[in-house]
Amino acid sequence: MSSFRRVVVTGIGAITPLGNTAPAYWEGLKNGVSGAAPITRFDATKFKTRFAAEVKGYNPDDFFDRKEHRKMDLFTQFGVVAADEAIADAGLLEGVNKDRVGVIWGSGIGGLKSLQEECFQFGRGDGTPRYSPFFIPRMIADSSSGNISIKNGFRGPNFVTTSACASSSDSIITAFNTIRLGLADVVVTGGSEAAITESGIGGFNALKAMSERNDSPETASRPYDKNRDGFVLGEGSGAIVLEAYEHAKARGAKIYAELIGGGMSSDAYHITAPDPSGSGVVLVMENALRDAGIKPEDVDYINTHGTSTPLGDGAEIKAIETVFGPAAEKLNISSTKSMTGHLLGGAGGIEAVAAILAIQNGVVPPTINLETPDPEINQNLNFTPNTAQQREVNIAISNTFGFGGHNTSVVFRRFEE
Template sequence: MQLKRVVITGLGAITPLGNDVKTFWDALEAGKSGCDMITHFDTTNFKTKFACEIKDFDITQYMNKKESRRLDLFAQYGMGAASQAMDDSGLEVGKNVDADRAGVIWGSGIGGIHTFQQEVTDFNKGTGIPRFNPFFIPKMIVDIVSGHISIKYGLRGPNFVTVSACASSTNALIDSFNYIRLGQADVIVSGGSEAAVIESGIGGFNAMKALSERNDSPQTASRPFDKNRDGFVMGEGGVSLILEELEHAKARGAKIYGEIIGGGMSADAHHMTAPHPEGLGAANVMKNALKDAEISPEDVDYINVHGTSTPLGDPQELKAIDTIFGEHAYKMNISSTKSMTGHLLGAAGAIEALACVMALERQIVPPTINFETPDETIDQKLNLTLNKAQKRNIDVVLSNTFGFGGHNASIVMRRYKE
């Protein structure tokens, strides 16, 4: 069977760095932090008081106010991003795309945590009589965002949400890629969204000692590879990429941002939350992605790493890169855009895939900001794109995302060529 080629023809972004693709990329290239003190709730009694929040988001740009009340915040971010991407793509059901051949595959790790917390808190304040909002369940469930996107645009193809913790939206992109290259769909609206900057989200990750507590300097708290990193910074938002079969895109004259050429998955099979100490799962997922893309390690120019700014995770991922890429590891650029966006949990793969697409288009590697003190456990000869974006020829990029439970996913993209 001849596999079909899959290209990216639409982009949308609701991010801590800006609520459209251009603003997001300009901030990323400039090395700006999206982090500040939390405004969503009172952090007086919390160990971590900062996050990469969405600013100035207006859902009524994408749907009417009454309808928006039926969506949790994570779904609102997803709808905003998907709406932008659909507008950007120029797709119109019944005109240049068959509704039965177009679907939605989304990713989210936590889903409607705002709704869950609010409903349970309200119940506990009451009489004990179970009087829940009739939209409680439809707002909370993780799959509802793909359902809302399909309803808005009348997309009747594959429709589901992947859940694999912080690897969720990379898995969604890989699934979308596979459905199209196997000929089961022409277009998939993919991406991910998350909105966990809330008491239960911050408090829960604080209890695990996973979050940075650098409250005196939130903008510098996310510092991947720095010796003084002390945990990740929570982010939120939604990002959408439209994936399309190449000939379908060409036939309608679509703008092509780049091409997806492979995806890999693996499991650490090691620990509930900690990465494998030798980076075994991370090495395997990159090896699998390169094999699927039918390229060699020497073909990769840039890796957008998972790079969460945790003491354990950062060196293990770089150890895995050394295992797979050998001497070529010193010829590539490596960077962690989480230093600017924070960690969007289930939406991390989508926002980092967008960063990779834009790096391919602009031929610029976004930086790893906030680096001050070298860590002796990290090979300082690696080009970690520290503190400043770098121009270079970029033909192939790889993006890594790893999740609690040992879930690993990597996706490979390249510049589009006939």
């Protein structure tokens, strides 16, 4: 461990259902704002779920040349916008060796909108294939990392991790290891998703995974509440710039926090359902704590996966109780998905930003819509219900888990020289 390079966060960016910059996103989190509302992207009248947490007020012409954004799926556009903010925030545009700057990104689905549009168009025709030359480049998941790299001339390691809803956190851990092993000095990392389409909503409805609280979208995502009935689909992107500490110090970069550890594990249980025992989540948090070289009682805040599903929420809390023991009751726990919805492969990106800003500001964002505590979940824990809480946050963990049993935990610490 001592031979590894220290890794710090020097830039953040976000485009989310709560706001289209990192500061706007943070204001929404602090104030307990819900980003869920009726779907505007398509006519959802006949769908079981007719709402989602869409990015609002986004116009691609504000960020791209029209000819340019026609070549990008929405998930890639979101990724480039968030990465641009993080890159500018970190001051990476000048004076760095771009051969040593990588882009490691996460997306669980990639260009779903582009795939759907091309298939719909083909199905309406006479069977003659008339596909856009931009179809494949728009659809593939690595178009996100590729476009970020091309725009900025970053020639270091460049690829995408795809592990369902754990994708962004896996990309962050991979970026972390890439830097501390000396394979790059800086990595732009995070993830993006844009799955609010007919096929996205219809597919998750068929799995019975999403809330159907159509009469009150803003209260539909309710992690740990007795009356939760599934997750709310969100979209957007979260980006962070990770950098070797010595490199950041040499160029006088501001430092938000230090990334000190990451854990990965698998439930090895079911392709969509979490292991009810929480054993895979126990393993991933133990791995993260061990990698970070800290004890359970050192942790102040956990940004949980907390999707508002009946099975998933309970399994994660059981695991927290197992790993943290008596220290669990001293933690702040919150699920920011109660406000943003679930960004699938982009979740780990925006939730890492939330954990970093909780450390920076000494504020834990709330779990909103927690009205009727679930008697099967230990209510002695502090779920930060409905209102943000001020507290000194020295160490924060971000948990993300995905279909296929993929589990990740990322550990951030307040930066000290």
